[in-house]
Amino acid sequence: xxxxxxxxxxxxxPVGSPLSLECTVEGTSNPNLYWxxxxxxxxxxxxxxxxxxxxxxxxxxxxxxxxRPQDRQFILSSxxxxxxxxxxxxxxxxxxLSTDTQYFGPGTRLTVL
Amino acid sequence: xxxxxxxxxxxxxxxxxxxxxxxxFTDSAxxxxxxxxxxxxxxxxxxxxxxxxxxxxxSGRLNASLDKSSGRSTLYIAASQPGDSATYLCAVRLIQGxxxxxxxxxxxxxxxx
Numbered sequence: 457x458x459x460x461x462x463x464x465x466x467x468x469x470p471v472g473s474p475l476s477l478e479c480t481v482e483g484t485s486n487p488n489l490y491w492x493x494x495x496x497x498x499x500x501x502x503x504x505x506x507x508x509x510x511x512x513x514x515x516x517x518x519x520x521x522x523x524r525p526q527d528r529q530f531i532l533s534s535x536x537x538x539x540x541x542x543x544x545x546x547x548x549x550x551x552x553l554s555t556d557t558q559y560f561g562p563g564t565r566l567t568v569l
Numbered sequence: 570x571x572x573x574x575x576x577x578x579x580x581x582x583x584x585x586x587x588x589x590x591x592x593x594f595t596d597s598a599x600x601x602x603x604x605x606x607x608x609x610x611x612x613x614x615x616x617x618x619x620x621x622x623x624x625x626x627x628s629g630r631l632n633a634s635l636d637k638s639s640g641r642s643t644l645y646i647a648a649s650q651p652g653d654s655a656t657y658l659c660a661v662r663l664i665q666g667x668x669x670x671x672x673x674x675x676x677x678x679x680x681x682x
Contacts, residue, residue, distance in 0.1 A: 559615065
């Protein structure tokens with residue numbers, strides 16, 4: 457079965473500082489990978505998804521970026537954080553089949569002050 | 570644009586009661602609908618996935634139904650327990666842009682002893 461690791465679990469960063477969140481997946485190969493954000497009182501918003509190494513699709517224009525340097529590694533980055541970047545960031549994966557269940561990691565709580 | 574709505578936003582019942590959570594979606598062009606559970610500060614756990622060709626799925630005390638033509642799904646929880654307290658989210662996987670799930674805002678469920 458698939459296991460998703462995310463770190464750090466929590467992060468407090470000042471406005472204008474850089475960001476790097478990491479997600480790794482075990483128990484599968486060539487997965488689809490996703491970054492979601494869940495802001496307080498709001499639903500899950502898809503930020504990025506990747507169907508393969510180096511292939512990134514962005515869903516929402518913003519100051520965040522994503523990279524996939526290895527098959528089972530997905531990184532979310534920012535050069536300068538904004539207050540509005542605060543939220544709960546979730547990494548998810550599936551096999552890329554339209555009939556698939558999507559599995560989620562434990563999340564990273566980001567607070568920008 | 571697909572919109573997913575969950576009603577009610579919050580629900581509180583007594584232990585042992587049966588309950589129904591509702592999910593509606595505006596575009597019936599979906600591959601499947603998935604119900605998730607989210608505990609506070611945690612990631613999402615998949616509960617049930619219903620393919621568009623199916624009418625219902627069952628797992629233990631949980632039963633999910635899907636009426637694609639009317640854009641509705643229900644999650645039925647039998648004999649509720651305090652451990653069922655969590656936020657329940659439904660999500661549809663679109664036929665267009667098949668990688669994407671569109672989530673509802675969730676129903677926060679509290680089971681009182």
